[in-house]
Amino acid sequence: MYGFRGVSMKAEELDLRRILSFRPKGGTIQFMGHRAMIVDALAMGLLRKELIENLGNFAARTILTRFGYAHGWSTADNLCIEYPDLKDDPKTGPTLHMLQGILNVATNDVFHEPSFRISIRSQESYEAEQHLLHVGIPSDPVCWTLTGYISGYCSRMQGEEVYCIEHQCCAMGDAICRYEVRTREDWDEEIEPHLPFFRADTIDSVLHEVTAKLKKTERDIKVRRSLMDGDLGCCGLAAKSKTMRKTIDLARRIAKVESSVVITGESGVGKERIARIIHSESSRALRPFVAINCSAVTETLLESEFFGHARGAFTGANRDRIGLFEAANGGTLFLDEVGEISPGMQAKLLRVLQEKEIRRVGENSSRPVDVRIISATNRDLGNEVSAGRFREDLYYRLCIFELVVPALRERQEDILLLARCFLDKSTQKIGKEIIGFQPEVTDRLIQYEWPGNVRQLENTIEHAVVLCQGKRIGLDDLPKAVRSAQGGGSVANAIRKIDDLEREQILAAIKLLDGDKTEAAKQLGISLSSLYQKLKRYQTLPV
Incomplete structure (x- = not known):
């Protein structure tokens, strides 16, 4: 042989x-x-x-x-x-x-x-x-x-x-x-x-590494379950708020059909994560999910990125290369910032959606593709159509369903949930033991407007973890823009934040003490029976 x-x-x-x-x-x-x-x-x-x-x-x-x-x-x-x-x-x-x-x-x-x-x-x-x-x-x-x-x-x-x-x-x-x-x-x-x-010795080291990763994953799952109470958690889509739950529920229902979807919302709200929910709960879940930020690719290169090219098609094309449509064949192609595509590229994209086939740059023959398109934009595509900057026929091809992802300031119930999630993620990444936030920090997180939405919140928490020298993040650890911002939380929010703070501190203490509830109760200054009552209320133990 x-x-x-x-x-x-x-x-x-x-x-x-x-x-x-x-x-x-x-x-x-x-x-x-x-x-x-x-x-x-x-x-x-x-x-x-x-x-x-x-x-x-x-x-x-x-x-x-x-x-x-x-x-x-x-x-x-x-x-x-x-x-x-x-x-x-x-x-x-x-x-x-x-x-x-x-x-x-x-x-x-x-x-x-x-x-x-x-x-x-x-x-x-x-x-x-x-x-x-x-x-x-x-x-x-x-x-x-x-x-x-x-x-x-x-x-x-x-x-x-x-x-x-x-x-x-x-x-x-x-x-x-x-x-x-x-x-x-x-x-x-x-x-x-x-x-x-x-080499066999490489396999041995791999197995040791696998074992360590499995143990770490198991710990992470336990922590997330206790903190999230069944929510989507650390994917950045924590959904205790009614508006976000409604959005996610609609995304899951849309996932069952093959229709094109446009996801709108401010930058950083998690549009791609919503797109991934649609893909993962669709019949295409076992097929590729391919994403591209249309605004990050120059117009001259976008056609090659979309459709691929043949060797010698242009200077630097020293080999055949498949495009994103072929890479996503049978699955989902996510077009982020679709409103940034030029009129010329819009026409080519429309043809692909109509004919369900692509032609690589430098080739004469067409290739069939089967791709579901999910688009995202922070622009109002309807206004873009009225202004003549976006093709009306392409708009109706893309926007069979529209999903609006609410801004973070519109779902305040999710802020502390997400902050806790990002804290766990950052402490594991950086290797620090930080158990929570000081009271004034939770106040500031709730009151801040978050113009950069979930993405800004995640970056803020990572910034704070890097600077924090104690066991809890303080105001001085936050970025200046967040630390110095003025905001007005309602009385209802203030009452809810006290309850959240107690829950956060109890769960963080148990985590820090590796699940030892007796020692946690002692350190927190409460009786063991009181601790169990609170845990039952948090639904982390069976009633």
Whole structure:
């Protein structure tokens, strides 16, 4: 497989009817005489996504590379036992891989002089396809399982360390996936950055890291549950206020249909987070969510960002590149600040929405796309249409539903909830033990107008955590704009803030003491029975 000499039986004669056996009603399947399983490519893509999101790229790549290496080594062993006449045929490997549905090998050039080397070019790699689908466009090649598989197989066949490196990848927009295979000795220092992904000791360190992350996640979940009482919490969408609950409820109902949505609201209110709720609760939840800030990309580059480009389409286009519509195919494309798009780009966007196909810059052929569009803007698009700055026909294509996200000052009930959330997030990030806010700080947070909304509140709390030298954040720790602002809270707000402060201090004390309620009651100066009564009232214990 993948290039060995001397044959008596040709690899071209292999097909699934010859090497695959099974019971017609299921139970067991044999591939080359050994038990095999049919695994859905989408499921493998979701596993990759979970590994990357929960463990990070390095750990995910290590696990998948080692998995591929073991698969390749085992396949080589099976081949030597079941089909010894084929083990030296350079076409056996590519043939078997194509029969397994892994990829389509275009070329497989094998060289033995001056040393063993293979150059492979392939298309339709399931790994590239699934990474693009679930994770997005990568900056480096991502066929990790495949490179591990080739390395494991060739190492078994050659009787020495052989490694495969991917130099081009379809997931990055390249026309092909290109791999190079050499022995450990011939790679020399070039292989060093890749070796950790093949080594068992790396897996051990990864597992230790995973265990630590799982424990930390479990602690975070407990803290958030006690603080949020079932709200959306630290995603920045805490929703005790009626206005925000209504917005989120409407977003969840809209998620069940395929209609386009425009989300409006001031800058920093959490429009993208609402868009992610719509996507995650829609039928497209397992497909990509791709976001772009239209105001952050120049008009000359926006077309390429949207639709991709062919190699040589313009100066600097040294390879094929897919656009965001293709990257989001089957999923959701979020267009932030859609009101900033130029009239020319508006016309091209309208055509895509009407025809459901795109054309890469520099290409003549069109490609079908299936994308749900969610847009966001802090402008009034109706007024923009009246002023002639936004196409009316595009507006009606985009705005089948409109969701208005209220400003933070319009949902004061959520301010302290969010502040507590951001405090936990920042203390964990920076590594400080801060249990809460001084009373005058909670007053100021409630009274402040928050022109920058939730984003400004999050930045304010992080600023305060960095400056804080005690156990509670004081006024001097806040940014000057917040610290010196004047505001008028109502009497009702003042009464509610006292209750919130008591709740916050009790929960923070229990957290700081690792759940020891007896010691918490002692430190707070209240009886243990009083503490339990308050916790029941906060709904953190069963009544």
